[in-house]
Amino acid sequence: MSTSFEPRDAADLVRLIAEYPLAWVVSKGSSGFGATPLPLLGETDTAGCIVSLFGHFALSNPHVAMLRAAPQATILFTGPQGYISPEPVSRPGWAPTWNYAIAQFDVDIEFLPQENDDALERLVSKMEAERRVPWTISRMGERYAQMVTRIVAFRGHVSTSRGRFKLGQDETPQTLNEVLTAMSDPALARWMQDFNSTRSSAITT
Numbered sequence: 001m002s003t004s005f006e007p008r009d010a011a012d013l014v015r016l017i018a019e020y021p022l023a024w025v026v027s028k029g030s031s032g033f034g035a036t037p038l039p040l041l042g043e044t045d046t047a048g049c050i051v052s053l054f055g056h057f058a059l060s061n062p063h064v065a066m067l068r069a070a071p072q073a074t075i076l077f078t079g080p081q082g083y084i085s086p087e088p089v090s091r092p093g094w095a096p097t098w099n100y101a102i103a104q105f106d107v108d109i110e111f112l113p114q115e116n117d118d119a120l121e122r123l124v125s126k127m128e129a130e131r132r133v134p135w136t137i138s139r140m141g142e143r144y145a146q147m148v149t150r151i152v153a154f155r156g157h158v159s160t161s162r163g164r165f166k167l168g169q170d171e172t173p174q175t176l177n178e179v180l181t182a183m184s185d186p187a188l189a190r191w192m193q194d195f196n197s198t199r200s201s202a203i204t205t
Contacts, residue, residue: 007163010049013103017042020079029070034063053156056119071109078102080188088182103163107156119153167195
């Protein structure tokens with residue numbers, strides 16, 4: 001069957017970033033390629049679309065100098081993903097596949113040292129939000145004043161975005177159920193169930 005793996009709406013990209021915030025920031029300049037893994041926060045407009053990505057670099061990272069000279073980058077997020085074996089599938093000739101959710105953003109990088117405090121506060125607040133007793137930056141004491149001078153906040157202003165959510169939408173209801181019943185990865189199963197929820201007869205597990 002012909003199936004689109006495009007995001008259903010802007011909320012799919014927002015959710016992917018919120019649940020899987022570690023991204024690769026990749027760029028190319030006169031000195032070659034740079035690539036840094038960083039946790040990032042998605043920022044949206046009034047319509048709920050991602051318009052920027054907010055985070056911070058360590059100033060000691062040579063990627064900072066590369067981006068100051070050539071501030072264009074591609075930011076890559078990988079969400080739930082995994083190998084799907086034919087073992088539980090009864091359909092003859094069915095081949096193995098890999099399901100995944102990814103997002104890619106082309107951005108213009110703006111360094112914002114005046115927002116260093118905000119970058120740290122917002123990231124910690126986001127990551128600690130579900131904990132019974134959330135940790136706060138104030139608990140660092142005097143060490144915080146030293147650390148905040150060793151980073152630089154940045155905002156990646158999005159020029160283009162794209163996503164691909166290959167989560168079983170091209171499978172028959174029977175095959176989808178067989179795969180989900182055997183799946184050991186609860187996160188991938190949850191995303192597959194969600195992306196097939198409008199197929200009323202698809203999911204019986």
